[in-house]
Amino acid sequence: MTQDPVPAIAFDRVGLTTPDGRVILDQVSLQIAQGSTTALLGRSGSGKTTLLRMVNRLIEPTAGRVMVEAKATTDWDPIALRRSIGYVIQETGLFPHFDAERNIGAVLEIEGRPKQEIAGRARELFTQVGLDYATFARRLPYQLSGGQRQRVGLARALAAEPKLLLMDEPFGALDPLTRAEMQDMLRDLLRRLHKTVLLITHDLDEALYLASHIVLLEGGKVAACGAGSVMALLPQRRGTRSRAPSHPSQTRAPGRYRPGHSFLGPDIEPTSEAEN
Secondary structure (H helix, E strand, O other), rough: OOOOOOOOOEEEEEEEOOOOOEEEEEEEEEEEEEOEEEEOOOOOOOOOHHHHHHHOOOOOOOEEEEEEEEEHHHHHHHHHHHHOEEEEOOOOOOOOOOOHHHOOOHHHHHHHOHHHHHHHHHHHHHHHHOOOHHHHHHHHHHOOOOHHHHHHHHHHOOOOOOOOEEEEEEOOOOHHHHHHHHHHHHHHHHHHOOOOOEEOOOOOOHHHOOOEEEEEOOOOOOEEEOOOHHOOOOOOHHHOOOOOOOOOHHHHOOOOOOOEEEOOOOOOOOOOOOOO
């Protein structure tokens, strides 16, 4: 009899309540399988960013526990935990005084890796994220476009070869054409690298295109798991029929632009003041 594989991340009845009694997360239980890409969907205030930040211990729960590689985050050294996880955010967080190559190698530099190793890894990552080394290595962040900065941010997150990536609306600030290109690049990259990814997005089309699993959060609770359940629930929340494709295979083909859309239309008002 074979044992079930250990999940990369497990949320076990996780809760977060503020000192004034406001509930941010309420009994959230989820398992993120090794090598999967899981999208967290939800309106602003649903608790999705709070949940993601618990994985690298930027926020700690007031109830339940978060497990990474079968070990509670509270049992990890927080620095070691964060260095073991790639983290990509919407505005990339690049060091403005570092050129692109040094930004990519920053984590390796902090770890004290040899300069030759850092340089070789940076060159490899430029290729992986679709940037020409000779053209972009010496450019400072302000000399890069939004999409180029996001590629450098992704390369930096991959530099130490983490098994786990956390992505908090990484393409939310990009124009639609660049966003579509980045989605295509990321999907191809993840298929080759077999990383475990926890992705936050407001865009149902993006979730269907990139993720193998989809979770909908509402009011700090899990409202639905799985594309079918999420799709069935969303029209009820909007009062209209969803325009999203009914299956991930019906999303755009790689390289073809299709504007993403959010299910969070103007007819929906947040019911929680929690962080998103």
